[in-house]
Amino acid sequence: MSQLHIVASFAIVAGLVFAPVNADADQHRYLGKHPIHASQGGKFCYIEFPHVHVYPPSRASVIYRKHDGWHQFVGDPAAHGYDGKKHSFHGAHPVHQQEVVLGIDAPSEPVVHWCYLGGPHFHGYAPSATAKFEVKGGAAWYIGVYPPAFDRHKHRHVRINRFYVKRKYRRPVITVSPPSVYVDILAGGRGKRGRIKGGIKIKGGVKVRVPSPSVDIRVGGGVRVHGKTKIKIKSGGHGKYKRKHKGKRRKHRRHRF
Amino acid sequence: MRLDRILLVAGAITLVLGCGDDGGSGVSGTVSAWKSAGLEPTKFEKDDGAKLDATACHRGKVSGIYATLCEYKDAKAATAAKAKGLKSVGNRTGISLSRNSWLLVAVDRDKVDPSGRTMNKLATAFWKK
Numbered sequence: 001m002s003q004l005h006i007v008a009s010f011a012i013v014a015g016l017v018f019a020p021v022n023a024d025a026d027q028h029r030y031l032g033k034h035p036i037h038a039s040q041g042g043k044f045c046y047i048e049f050p051h052v053h054v055y056p057p058s059r060a061s062v063i064y065r066k067h068d069g070w071h072q073f074v075g076d077p078a079a080h081g082y083d084g085k086k087h088s089f090h091g092a093h094p095v096h097q098q099e100v101v102l103g104i105d106a107p108s109e110p111v112v113h114w115c116y117l118g119g120p121h122f123h124g125y126a127p128s129a130t131a132k133f134e135v136k137g138g139a140a141w142y143i144g145v146y147p148p149a150f151d152r153h154k155h156r157h158v159r160i161n162r163f164y165v166k167r168k169y170r171r172p173v174i175t176v177s178p179p180s181v182y183v184d185i186l187a188g189g190r191g192k193r194g195r196i197k198g199g200i201k202i203k204g205g206v207k208v209r210v211p212s213p214s215v216d217i218r219v220g221g222g223v224r225v226h227g228k229t230k231i232k233i234k235s236g237g238h239g240k241y242k243r244k245h246k247g248k249r250r251k252h253r254r255h256r257f
Numbered sequence: 258m259r260l261d262r263i264l265l266v267a268g269a270i271t272l273v274l275g276c277g278d279d280g281g282s283g284v285s286g287t288v289s290a291w292k293s294a295g296l297e298p299t300k301f302e303k304d305d306g307a308k309l310d311a312t313a314c315h316r317g318k319v320s321g322i323y324a325t326l327c328e329y330k331d332a333k334a335a336t337a338a339k340a341k342g343l344k345s346v347g348n349r350t351g352i353s354l355s356r357n358s359w360l361l362v363a364v365d366r367d368k369v370d371p372s373g374r375t376m377n378k379l380a381t382a383f384w385k386k
Contacts, residue, residue, distance in 0.1 A: 026348045036371075047373035049380045051352040052343060103354045103384055105336060 027052040032101040033124050034064070034073035035080035044082045049103040062163050065113045072097065074115055075160060078122040079169040086122040088172035089115070091184050092150070093127065093142035100125040114150050116157040117164070118186040120172040137176030146185055158186065283359060284315045284326050290382040296320045296375070309345065309360065310338050319379050321369035327360045335360045352380055359383075 029052055036043050037055040045053070050070060057064050063075035074095060078086060097111040098104065100123075115123070120139060127133040132144030178184070284301055291298045301317035304325060308314075311327035318324065325342075329335040335355040342353030342362040350373065351364040361383045363376060370376050 027343070027346070041371060043372060045373040047352065047377045047380070049352055049354055049377070049384070051350065051373070051376070052346055053350050054348050103356075103380065 026054050028054070028056045029070045030057070031067075031070045031072040031097065031104070033077065033082070033084070034071070035075075035077070035082075042081075044077065044080055044084075046084060048101065050101065059163065062160050067097070067111055067113075072101065072113060074113055076117060076121045076164055076169075076171070077124045078171070079164055079167045082122075082124060084124055086124065086172075087126050088120060088139035088174070089117070089123060089127065090120050090139045090141050090174055090178070091118060091182075092116050092146070092186050093133070093140070094131045094144070095123075095125075096128040096130060099128050099130070114146075114153070114157070116154065116160055116186065118158075118161050118184075120174045121164075122172060134179040134182070136179050137174045139172060139174050141179050141182045143179060143181050143183075150185070161186075283328055287326055287359075287361075287383055287386060288317075290386040291319050291379060294378050294382040296378055296382070298324075301326065309341055309362070310334070311360065319363070320375050321365075321367060322375060322379060323364045323366050324379065325362045327362070329358045329360065332357050334358070350376070352376060354380055354383060356384055356386070 029050065030045070030047070031050050032048050034045050035058060036045050037058045040053075040055045045051075057071045057073075060066070060071060063073060064071045065074050066072075072095075077084070093115050095113040095115050097113065098106065115121075127135075127140035127142075131142065133140045134143050135141075288298045288301060296319050298319045299317045301315040301324075304314040304316040306312055306314040306327055309325070309327050311329055314325055314327040316323075316325045325345075327335075327338070327342075329338060332355070335358050338360050339353045339355050342360055343351070345362055346353065346364050349364050349366055350368075350370070351362065354361045354363075361380065363379055365376060
């Protein structure tokens with residue numbers, strides 16, 4: 001071993017031993033209100049501003065979005081014992097960080113997260129004033145455009161629905177039909193699959209009048225269960241889904257013969 | 258003669274606003290806003306501003322939460338000091354919030370506010386003041 005290697009090794013060891021202890025090493029950064037980790041009592045934190053705690057977010061990859069080291073809760077607060085002001089939503093929608101978190105510096109580009117919760121759900125903030133929402137039946141329905149990023153991250157973020165299916169809590173009750181221009185994108189809008197992977201089963205006495213067939217949902221065939229009503233979805237199979245379907249058929253035939 | 262009077266009045270106004278800690282918009286104004294929000298602030302004492310790169314700091318407690326209010330030469334300097342303020346929170350629940358040329362660092366050292374409602378009230382009063 002050369003002298004240079006020995007000196008370098010000493011320098012690394014000394015650096016590790018004498019490195020200053022970072023006072024904020026155990027800080028976990030949050031943006032706005034969020035559920036409290038079960039190890040800390042498991043209730044709800046009502047701070048609407050950027051703040052720090054000593055505990056990490058629970059189920060961070062499912063019910064939070066991380067941006068620049070800050071965690072923002074994007075789930076349904078009602079499922080976590082939240083007793084503050086609630087706003088009803090139906091289906092996926094944008095969440096404008098600047099509008100739901102107080103006291104943050106205006107970013108050069110607005111930070112927009114997407115809520116992938118299907119069906120009726122609550123948030124602790126009102127629908128964004130800058131996004132296209134229609135309020136009907138006491139709930140906000142997003143009727144704007146979904147960017148390509150929504151589809152790109154859909155597979156990862158729709159897991160949030162499986163998380164809430166397992167929890168018993170009161171969701172908003174919506175008894176009206178959706179706005180005429182509303183497309184339930186998680187239920188198969190934009191020519192994608194007809195259901196969320198893992199399926200959304202909305203429980204807990206929710207009365208949801210299912211979108212009438214007049215809503216143009218063109219997806220890859222099959223029957224999807226939404227609430228307690230079965231909707232037959234038109235088969236408009238094309239593109240990726242169709243190819244996959246054909247492949248499966250061929251595979252099946254090969255097994256049979 | 259008339260111009261002299263105007264200048265005299267303008268000078269007096271400048272003197273009144275320039276003197277004191279903040280002319281109502283800083284420490285005393287924030288403490289009043291906290292009181293109006295139903296919080297109970299203690300007396301705020303002068304503190305070393307150098308720790309947070311401020312021109313001046315005041316320290317006290319608000320309904321059991323430790324709060325430090327610091328003044329900076331401008332809003333940019335106050336915003337830049339937020340990271341240092343957050344670091345000073347250490348391993349506790351806390352906030353570091355800037356508003357114009359002021360910075361508020363609040364820390365729940367005694368764990369008196371597990372739900373964060375008091376901290377939120379404190380921050381909101383400072384933010385909307």
